[in-house]
Amino acid sequence: MSRIHAGAVVTGAGRGLGKKIAALLVECGYQVLVTDVDLATAQDTADELGGGTTALAVDVRDHTQVETARDAIVERARRLDVWVNNAGVLLTGPAWEQDEAARRLIIEVNALGAINGTVAAIEAMRGNGGGHVVNVVSLAGLTAVPGEAVYAASKHAALGFSLSTVADLRLAGITDIDISCICPDGIWTPMLHDKLDDPASALSFSGKLLAPDEVVDAVRTVLDSPRLVTTIPRWRGLLVRLGDTFPRFGLKTVPLMVAQGRRAQRKLRSTGGPRNL
Template sequence: MVTGAGRGLGRQIATMLVERGHHVLVTDVDDAAAQQAASELGERATALTLDVRDDAAVRAARDQIIAIAGRLDVWVNNAGVLFTGPAWEHDAQQRRLMLEVNAIGTMNGTLAAIESMRASGGGQIINIASLAGLTAVPGEGVYAASKHAVMGFSLSTMADLRAATVKDVHISCICPDGIWTPMLHDRLDDPGAALSFSGRLLQPHEVVTAVGKVLDEPRLVTALPGWRGAVVRFGDLFPALGLALTPFVVRQGERTQRRMRKQQQGRRRLGRR
């Protein structure tokens, strides 16, 4: 089961799971995207329109993949929404959408999966979080809050499982830096997204590889790249220092945005010749 699998990272994760022999329920709020992705993945993929905010719909999706495949082995909570800029520039609907999709949607999926996996002998839940779930991110405050919620919920629920002597259900968080997916494709002119461009942009296949490694050997938290994870954790230990250094990191992201804009413009000019 993969949420937000109609395009981008979710679609590539679904592809990897099909290649590993799983039957995958390709879910997305965009029905056309889900249908196209499942069609291209072949007979081991089934499309389903799903709004992860709807707990009943999420549980029905779980029941559907179990009916198809016989059991649920892997659940990937990937669906996400991003609006950039200071929180006071967002309207209430935008704030609520980010929190409900990114945080509540992940909670809905995780709990639906746990219910089935506890009854069937185990499984793995992969929650796609973000480095924004490990530190402050100016320009993405509400998004960062939603990803902090994902981290807090995932780690706390994992502890609850172990306290309940459940040893065969694993929850893992993948915390990538900025990924060059449709979520960022239209953000090159967006100053609020500068921090997402402050490091080397990850390609989706790098995150897919990390997901595969976690499936082979479960671990609680995987930061991508690892050195950036160490940096943001250090900044979180010393928040005043992190706040003071943030403008320098933002400027690096702005430089990357300018460079990528120029590259795009150059490719467009070549395409017109």
């Protein structure tokens, strides 16, 4: 996986999962550009990771800023090999209770951000040795998620865009650019920790909360062997797909899963964190 002068970009890498993915790429020998909407956070991560890691403030909703990040890593590393679209936001509640600004933020960061990053990366990779785009999606991109309808819509969009773009690449005869979608269950990161008191996000707590390192391991795996869709854990992915095949049955199980998630939230509030991490 390591290459001389290979460039990589990770969005939303100032903290949490993105920071750990950036650390993986540094470990593998890539010259990494850490991007985050907050420059100070991105710079702190770059300084901590070392290895010549650099930082840049990027709002993934702005394609011009995304292109600036792309051009910066190409100028520095001579080529772009890996682009990880990790930036995301999670706001919960029924769609009719969210104002337009909240709905727009979720869709633009999670869906348009992934689109902007993927398009910018493809433009740099075409005719320059190819490369790999990794889109951190979610199990919410595969099924119904009560309390997170707009978030689920954004993740469905990101997944549908990714798979359709792979099809377009292959129809255009481009075989040296891969796109892999990582679809994890709830991950114990600051974003989810902030939802412990939020009953609308209960479904995210209904399974085994993942350690960020479990998702990083999945990214490591697809970088070595590209795969269109990876669900984590695999059994939850199979359960989700079964529910989608029989949607009426799937929707009937939702109240049970929400109740389980709310029990898990109460337990986590009392213990301070999951014991399995």
